[in-house]
Amino acid sequence: MKEETLLGGGRSSRSDGKTLRAKNPFIIEVNHVSKQFEDGKYALNDVSLQVKKGEFVTLLGPSGCGKTTLLRCIAGFQVASSGDILLKGEDVTKTPPYQRPVNTVFQKYALFPHLNVFNNVAFGLKLKKEAPDVIKKKVRRALKMANMTGYEERKVDTLSGGQQQRVAIARAIVNEPEVLLLDEPLSALDLKMRHDMQIELKELHEKLGITFIYVTHDQEEALTLSDRVVVMNEGKIKQIGTPTDIYNEPQNCFVADFIGESNILSGTMIRDKKVEFCGQQFDCIDTGFGENQPVDVVIRPEDIYIWDVSNQPSAVSQQEDDPEDRVPKGKFTKLYGEVQSCIFKGVHYEMRVLTPDGYEFLIQDYHEFLPGTNVGMLVKPEDIQIMKKEHYLYNYFEGEVLKNGKVRFIDAEWEVMPKQTEGMEAGEKVQVRVPFRSIDLQDYEEEGKLSGEVHFILYKGNHYQLTIRTDEGHDLYVNTNDVWDDGDRVGIVIPPKEILINKLAD
Amino acid sequence: MSKLIQIVSSRRTWAWPYILFMLLFVVLPLILVGYYALTDINGTFTLRNFAKFFTHSEAIQTFLYSVMIAVFNTLICLLIGYPAAYIMAMEDFRTPKVMAMLFILPMWINFLLRTVATVELFNMFGLPLGEGALLFGLCYDYLPFMIYPIYNTLQKMDTSLIEAAQDLGANRAQSFWKVIVPLSMPGIYSGIVMVFMPTVSTFAIAELLTHNNIKLFGSLIQDYITTTDLLNYGAVLSLVLLVIIGLTSFFGDHDSGGEKGGLV
Numbered sequence: 001m002k003e004e005t006l007l008g009g010g011r012s013s014r015s016d017g018k019t020l021r022a023k024n025p026f027i028i029e030v031n032h033v034s035k036q037f038e039d040g041k042y043a044l045n046d047v048s049l050q051v052k053k054g055e056f057v058t059l060l061g062p063s064g065c066g067k068t069t070l071l072r073c074i075a076g077f078q079v080a081s082s083g084d085i086l087l088k089g090e091d092v093t094k095t096p097p098y099q100r101p102v103n104t105v106f107q108k109y110a111l112f113p114h115l116n117v118f119n120n121v122a123f124g125l126k127l128k129k130e131a132p133d134v135i136k137k138k139v140r141r142a143l144k145m146a147n148m149t150g151y152e153e154r155k156v157d158t159l160s161g162g163q164q165q166r167v168a169i170a171r172a173i174v175n176e177p178e179v180l181l182l183d184e185p186l187s188a189l190d191l192k193m194r195h196d197m198q199i200e201l202k203e204l205h206e207k208l209g210i211t212f213i214y215v216t217h218d219q220e221e222a223l224t225l226s227d228r229v230v231v232m233n234e235g236k237i238k239q240i241g242t243p244t245d246i247y248n249e250p251q252n253c254f255v256a257d258f259i260g261e262s263n264i265l266s267g268t269m270i271r272d273k274k275v276e277f278c279g280q281q282f283d284c285i286d287t288g289f290g291e292n293q294p295v296d297v298v299i300r301p302e303d304i305y306i307w308d309v310s311n312q313p314s315a316v317s318q319q320e321d322d323p324e325d326r327v328p329k330g331k332f333t334k335l336y337g338e339v340q341s342c343i344f345k346g347v348h349y350e351m352r353v354l355t356p357d358g359y360e361f362l363i364q365d366y367h368e369f370l371p372g373t374n375v376g377m378l379v380k381p382e383d384i385q386i387m388k389k390e391h392y393l394y395n396y397f398e399g400e401v402l403k404n405g406k407v408r409f410i411d412a413e414w415e416v417m418p419k420q421t422e423g424m425e426a427g428e429k430v431q432v433r434v435p436f437r438s439i440d441l442q443d444y445e446e447e448g449k450l451s452g453e454v455h456f457i458l459y460k461g462n463h464y465q466l467t468i469r470t471d472e473g474h475d476l477y478v479n480t481n482d483v484w485d486d487g488d489r490v491g492i493v494i495p496p497k498e499i500l501i502n503k504l505a506d
Numbered sequence: 507m508s509k510l511i512q513i514v515s516s517r518r519t520w521a522w523p524y525i526l527f528m529l530l531f532v533v534l535p536l537i538l539v540g541y542y543a544l545t546d547i548n549g550t551f552t553l554r555n556f557a558k559f560f561t562h563s564e565a566i567q568t569f570l571y572s573v574m575i576a577v578f579n580t581l582i583c584l585l586i587g588y589p590a591a592y593i594m595a596m597e598d599f600r601t602p603k604v605m606a607m608l609f610i611l612p613m614w615i616n617f618l619l620r621t622v623a624t625v626e627l628f629n630m631f632g633l634p635l636g637e638g639a640l641l642f643g644l645c646y647d648y649l650p651f652m653i654y655p656i657y658n659t660l661q662k663m664d665t666s667l668i669e670a671a672q673d674l675g676a677n678r679a680q681s682f683w684k685v686i687v688p689l690s691m692p693g694i695y696s697g698i699v700m701v702f703m704p705t706v707s708t709f710a711i712a713e714l715l716t717h718n719n720i721k722l723f724g725s726l727i728q729d730y731i732t733t734t735d736l737l738n739y740g741a742v743l744s745l746v747l748l749v750i751i752g753l754t755s756f757f758g759d760h761d762s763g764g765e766k767g768g769l770v
Contacts, residue, residue, distance in 0.1 A: 076672075077672075096677070098672045098674075103673055106669070107666075110667050114689055128675060171670075
């Protein structure tokens with residue numbers, strides 16, 4: 001086995017660089033794993049992840065993001081199409097589930113209905129042919145850990161959902177696995193029960209000291225339970241980090257949007273520690289984005305301080321800072337707006353504030369600001385999170401000039417202005433650029449050249465950035481002021497004068 | 507008027523035709539069988555018919571032989587039917603609907619016709635008719651009744667249970683014997699009852715496939731009932747058979763708490 005590990009360590013995929021098993025701090029290594037289904041779609045697309053012994057790692061993402069597939073690949077119920085999975089340094093990519101030192105807690109418990117609680121928990125031990133008194137002792141201990149002492153003789157279908165889940169946990173931990181995999185274990189429970197079980201799971205993790213891999217779509221669950229969170233979307237890992245990192249420093253719009261509430265705005269990084277958005281320059285603490293680079297800016301609703309400025313409409317910028325106040329204001333204040341709505345959310349109020357330039361901010365504060373109030377807004381430099389823009393201004397496609405002067409791209413033929421294809425021959429491959437702003441979306445699919453579906457929506461303060469997935473599977477980015485819903489069917493129209501054609505550089 | 511509507515729309519009213527049918531064609535024949543069994547040819551009460559059965563070694567032998575044939579047939583159907591049901595129900599085999607169709611197809615044809623065709627097939631291949639042909643014919647006729655209840659329970663089975671077994675260290679064989687088989691027991695019970703009961707009382711198949719050389723209990727009853735002066739004795743044999751069938755259905759009622767088999 002050691003030789004194999006040594007060979008494995010030589011592969012470029014091993015980021016730790018440590019080749020000896022004894023020094024390997026990772027209990028699970030997922031290296032460039034992809035899982036492609038028969039229809040050609042990727043459930044996992046080049047996923048790499050390392051988990052340390054004893055860690056509580058959560059795979060978080062919307063349904064269909066690949067988190068469960070990844071868990072099932074680690075458990076062995078599914079085999080990765082490419083890449084490899086190592087447990088304790090041993091390649092288990094193709095090892096059947098019953099030979100892996102992991103146990104799973106299933107979403108719908110999957111308790112055996114023909115066995116009582118004791119025999120469900122003892123199932124794994126009996127297969128290992130342990131002595132009856134050892135089995136008895138271990139089962140009793142596992143049930144005690146799961147707070148199910150005294151239920152040994154009960155039939156599983158007489159138990160409540162929470163009790164069944166406890167039995168399922170006992171059944172998994174009784175085998176003393178090195179890794180416990182939990183597939184949305186709490187999703188079938190009601191809210192109160194879920195919170196209790198979250199605390200119990202956390203305690204269980206501390207008591208057992210083994211590695212937990214936990215799958216959930218519930219961000220709150222992920223942030224409360226985990227040492228590290230792996231945010232996934234569309235078969236890819238979008239960010240790995242501690243709950244605080246994920247929340248405070250999202251690396252892309254998806255994470256910022258998916259975890260908690262956020263204000264996402266387009267901005268420009270002027271230089272290190274200086275960013276411009278909403279027509280104003282702000283100090284920030286981020287560096288290394290270059291100069292005058294387009295970026296996305298994320299500000300959490302609770303990080304915006306607001307106060308009433310209705311009584312001093314003119315002299316706001318000259319106002320002296322009040323030393324008693326939580327934050328400096330006055331001449332530092334750069335954003336003003338009017339409260340549009342105010343909703344009481346239990347602990348705090350949630351306000352929507354519109355600036356005169358048409359940017360909308362979501363703000364949470366312990367104080368109530370009634371609609372119509374003029375407010376000043378302030379964000380501390382460290383609360384401004386800067387992200388590299390993933391897509392900027394233009395959609396880029398590969399296209400082909402046709403005989404009739406049209407250009408074919410994203411599986412359709414488009415009319416273009418004649419001068420765009422001047423001097424180009426039919427059959428020539430070209431690069432097509434379409435600005436985000438120039439794509440028109442129609443309510444009725446048949447009014448567009450192509451039809452597609454609204455796939456992802458991002459509110460950017462004063463406009464929406466939509467990702468439209470065409471029926472042929474191409475993604476288009478569209479900036480619009482219109483309100484669309486996730487999953488809306490749209491017709492796609494691109495006016496000829498908006499299509500820009502360049503020769504492909506060889 | 508409203509009363510009429512009430513009567514017409516009441517569920518009880520609609521049950522009457524069925525109740526009448528049951529009375530005429532289920533209860534009355536049973537009473538008649540009982541009546542003939544307990545009377546002699548002149549209609550006077552007697553227990554002699556029963557006494558005759560328990561001393562009539564030919565009848566008892568035929569009876570035991572029929573039960574044995576039925577047990578064999580049930581076993582063969584189970585051995586062939588379970589894997590077939592398993593293959594059709596398990597996702598990883600991805601069997602097309604064609605396979606399921608092939609199992610149903612023979613059931614579209616009347617079983618007598620099928621049996622006659624089987625005789626012709628045996629003749630065509632030059633195979634001898636007899637006990638072997640009888641077992642083949644019975645199995646051919648009753649296999650679908652074994653497959654379907656089992657297929658039903660297997661198909662409804664939560665695949666995560668099998669995954670759970672594997673996760674807990676069971677290899678394929680262990681998860682089959684410790685999880686899949688116990689959970690498909692209701693289907694197996696149903697299948698056994700569905701095959702065993704009609705096989706014990708079968709007679710036409712036996713006559714056709716053995717050239718009347720092998721007599722099953724069903725044929726014996728038929729012989730006696732069609733002979734006027736032995737009708738009362740035939741009724742006793744029918745009663746004995748009914749009791750046996752009744753017992754097997756109790757066996758089928760033994761439900762282990764999982765999903766029901768479906769057909770029974």
